[in-house]
Amino acid sequence: VHLFQTHMECGPPRINDKLMRFFDHCEKFLTEVEKNATALYHVEAFKTGPEMQNILKKVAATLQVPVNNLNADLIQVAFFTCSFDLAIKGVKSPWCDVFDIDDAKVLEYLNDLKQYWKRGYGYTINSRSSCTLFQDIFQHLDKAIEQKQRSQPVSSPVVLQFGHAETLLPLLSLMGYFKDKEPLTAYNYKEQMHRKFRSGHIVPYASNLMFVLYHCKNAKTPKEEFRVQMLLNEKVLPLAHSQETASLYEDLKEHYRDLLQSCRASDECELPKVNNTSDEL
Numbered sequence: 001v002h003l004f005q006t007h008m009e010c011g012p013p014r015i016n017d018k019l020m021r022f023f024d025h026c027e028k029f030l031t032e033v034e035k036n037a038t039a040l041y042h043v044e045a046f047k048t049g050p051e052m053q054n055i056l057k058k059v060a061a062t063l064q065v066p067v068n069n070l071n072a073d074l075i076q077v078a079f080f081t082c083s084f085d086l087a088i089k090g091v092k093s094p095w096c097d098v099f100d101i102d103d104a105k106v107l108e109y110l111n112d113l114k115q116y117w118k119r120g121y122g123y124t125i126n127s128r129s130s131c132t133l134f135q136d137i138f139q140h141l142d143k144a145i146e147q148k149q150r151s152q153p154v155s156s157p158v159v160l161q162f163g164h165a166e167t168l169l170p171l172l173s174l175m176g177y178f179k180d181k182e183p184l185t186a187y188n189y190k191e192q193m194h195r196k197f198r199s200g201h202i203v204p205y206a207s208n209l210m211f212v213l214y215h216c217k218n219a220k221t222p223k224e225e226f227r228v229q230m231l232l233n234e235k236v237l238p239l240a241h242s243q244e245t246a247s248l249y250e251d252l253k254e255h256y257r258d259l260l261q262s263c264r265a266s267d268e269c270e271l272p273k274v275n276n277t278s279d280e281l
């Protein structure tokens, strides 16, 4: 899938995978995570762990098949068949009957583990690879402010950028959202019952993240100020640094100064140079 962006004034949408599918263009991410068979170790370990084994046994008993005929991947397919039908069509598939609420929570965790290690806090490169997109958003905001301050019309009053959950999760992680104190692992399902990182809540179908720039005139002083509000899935997302529902734009930029100034995807995504000297000896 190609992902595109469009500005109000400039006609047809333009595909910009480098911006919106940054993960496909990040060598370090591709090598260390995407194509790395052991990067999702916790996902694989959880599949064979006690919580999943318990579901396997229960489902095998319900379906009256030997438990050896089932595995975690088949269970996940059955669960997706149930949840996709329910979420998209509002239809309750017969596959839903083989699971109870506790099973659903375990299967939700299995999916969160994958998102955590592949798109979220599991590896730093997952989120760092999105800093070009992060900076792009601020460049649009900067430009609008500059035009406002010069009393010019804002050339792009709305910028729409379209991607997938795989684009949003790294960006939200980069900004520090939904970060738990402890990592999600194959072995702390119970401790993570009340985790913040719930991908089904963060990036449901048609998820969206909005940055709204306000031009405010302070009643007491003649000073004009710019404020930013963020909305995730049409609900106000308190700012990570203050928990407030809006922030002075300059305060937000100050909070993210390092990301805005020092994060270069070209550097972040560069693979560590392998020094072959010792091999040649």
Ligand SMILES: *[C@@H]1O[C@H](CO)[C@@H](O)[C@H](O)[C@H]1NC(C)=O
Residues within 6 Å of the ligand: 031, 032, 033, 036, 037, 038, 039
């Ligand atoms: C694959 O991931 C594991 C676990 O994070 C890591 O130790 C290893 O260095 C990675 N391999 C590559 C080629 O990056």
Ligand SMILES: *[C@@H]1O[C@H](CO)[C@@H](O)[C@H](O)[C@H]1NC(C)=O
Residues within 6 Å of the ligand: 275, 276, 277
């Ligand atoms: C590679 O390692 C050798 C020996 O440690 C060192 O002298 C050389 O500068 C290194 N080369 C690079 C490109 O880092």
